[in-house]
Amino acid sequence: MPHIPRSAAVGAVVATALAAGLLAATAGASTASPASPGAAEQVRVHDIQGGTRVSPLAGQQVEGVPGIVTGVRGYGSKGFWIQDVRGDGDRATSEAVFVYTATTPTVRTGDAVRVSGTVTEYVPGGVSSGNQSLTQITKPAVTVESSGNALPAPVTISAKNVPGAYAPKGDPAADNSVNALPLKPRAYALDLYESLEGMNVRVGSSRVVGATDPHAELWVTVKPHERPTRRGGALYGSYAAQNTGRLQVQQLAPLSERPFPKADVGDVLTGGAEGPLDFNQYGGYTLAARELGEVRSGGLERERTRPQRKDELAVATYNVENLDPGDPQAKFDALASAVVTNLAAPDIVALEEIQDDNGPKNDGTVTAGQTLKKFTDAIVAAGGPRYSWRSIDPENNKDGGEPGGNIRQVFLFNPERVSFTDRGAGDATTATGVVRTGKRAALTHSPGRIAPADAAWTNSRKPLAGEFGFRGRTVFVVANHFASKGGDEALTSHHQPPTRSSEIQRVRQAEAVNSFVREIRGAQKDADVLVVGDINDFEFSATTKALEAGGALRAGVKSLPRSERYSYVFQGNSQVLDQILVSPGVGRYHYDSVHLNAEFAEQNSDHDPQVVRFRP
Structure with missing residues (x-):
C-alpha cells in the first residue's frame, strides 16, 4: 500500500x-x-x-x-x-x-x-x-x-521572480480576507504562487530549510540569501519575516516505487524538482514533484554545549516529545545520550512531555515513576549522573496533550551538585505561594504548581515551581509548557494577517507566571529566578513580552546572535518555541540553544533543548 x-x-x-x-x-x-x-x-x-x-x-x-x-x-x-x-x-x-x-x-x-x-x-x-x-x-x-504529448514548459520559481513582500493585507470589509483581491504576482509571493496554482513549475538546485519529515515532505528555499541561519536554515525572526522563498516539496510517485530522499537542513536538493504546484493543508503551496533531484549532504552535525564550570550552575529545558515506557529503548537511549553528551549533563533539567506510566492508554493512570526511572537509568547507562526527580501528577486528562497521556513537566537534578528544597509538596490542585523567610524568599510548596485553578491553565499544563540550593544560594526554577499553537491559521491563510487565536491563552499564562515571579522578587529583590520550558511562542511575541513585563524577566535567547535564535523548524522556518528567561538577579549568564533535533530528518524530539549557565 x-x-x-x-x-x-x-x-x-x-x-x-x-x-x-x-x-x-x-x-x-x-x-x-x-x-x-x-x-x-x-x-x-x-x-x-x-x-x-x-x-x-x-x-x-x-x-x-x-x-x-x-x-x-x-x-x-x-x-x-x-x-x-x-x-x-x-x-x-x-x-x-x-x-x-x-x-x-x-x-x-x-x-x-x-x-x-x-x-x-x-x-x-x-x-x-x-x-x-x-x-x-x-x-x-x-x-x-x-497521448504522449509534450508537457507545457515549466515555469521556473526562483529568487528572480518571487517578490520580497509575502502577502497583501486583507480587505477589512471582508474579515481581512484576500480572496476577492485581484492577484498581483509581481508584488506578493502568495499572489505569485496562487497565479501558478496547478501549473507545471520547477525549482533549480535549492538549499533544504526543512528536513524530510515522517510524511515524506521537505522544504527548500529558492532564495539562498533570505535570512539564513548559521546552519543553513531560514530564520523566522518577526511576523513580517515569513521567508517568501520557502516551498514544500513532495513527490507524485508512491514510496513503493521510489523512496523519498532523506535530507537535513543545509543539504542541497541538486537538480531541483518539477511538477504541478499543489495547495494543501499542511504546507500551503507544494511542488508535487513528477521529477525530483538528489540530495547532496551539507554535513550538518548535532551541536554539543560546553560543560559547566565548578562554580557555574547549568539549567536546561528539553521537550522529550511524549516520552512513555512503551517507547522503544532506543528512544530513551538517544535522549539520555543527548543529555549526557550534547547538553554536558546539566545540574537541573526541566523536562516537558513526560507521559504517565502507560502512555496514551486512557485508563485513569497519572503516575510517571516508570517513565522517569527508565529515563534516568538510561542517563546513567550513557555515562551521566544518577539524577533525582521532582514532579506533580496531573489530574487525569486535565492538562491537554495526547488523551490518556497526561503529560507533565518534571525536574531532574544532580544531587551531587544541587539540592532540592522539599517543602509541603503540592498536588495537582494546590497552588504554591511565596513567603519571606528572614531576608530571603521561599515557596510554600516545593515542588508546587502556580495558580492551577486559574482559567489560563484550562486544558493546559500547569507550571511547576521548585526551590533549589547551589553553593549556599537559593535558585527558583519554574518549568512551563504553555498552550500549543493548534488552531492558529497558517501563514498562507486567506486572512492576512493570519489569526493567531491560541495566543490569547498563552498571554494569560505568561501574565500569571510574570505575576508569580514578581511575588518572588517582591520578597527578595535579587532572587535568582529562571522561567524555562516550551513556551510555544516566539521571542518577539506578545507572550514573551508578557513574561518580560515590568523587567521581571529577560528572554535569554535574545542574547544570542540572530542567526542562532531558534529551537524548532516549522514549514521551513527556523523559529523560537523553547525558552529560558532569567530574572535580573541572575546577572551575567551564558545561553545556548543546542541544535541537535529540529534540523534533522532523524529526530528523537522535534525540539532543540536550551541551556543557561551562570554563577548564582
Missing part, C-alpha cells in the same frame, strides 16, 4: 460537500459568476481560475475544458492536473487546474484531454481552518484525445 502524505489524504468528504454546494467556497468569498465566456465549449482553464483566489465559475458546470495532463496522483486525494497550452497572456490567471476523481485516475501524463464537470473550491482542513482554497473540477467526465 503506498504511503499517503497527510496533505494528500485530507478531506475527500469536504471536497464532495463543496461539490454538492453544502459548504461555502471560503469565508467571505462570493461564488457569483461574471458573464460566461459564451458557449460552454469555449470555457478554458484560465476562465475557471480567474484573477482572484476564488473561481468566478465556482458551483457551475463546465464542458469540454481542454488541457494536457501534467501529473497524476493515484493515492490520497486522487486526481490529476491539466494545463492549457494556449494561455491568455495574463500573469494573474493560472493555466492549470486539479481534476478531483475520487478514484484512481485512468489518464496518463502527456494525455491531451477534455474535461467536463463542476467547478468547486476545496478548502484543505475545512472552512474553519482559515486556509485558502484549491480550485478544482469535480465529478469529471474525461475524454482522452491523444
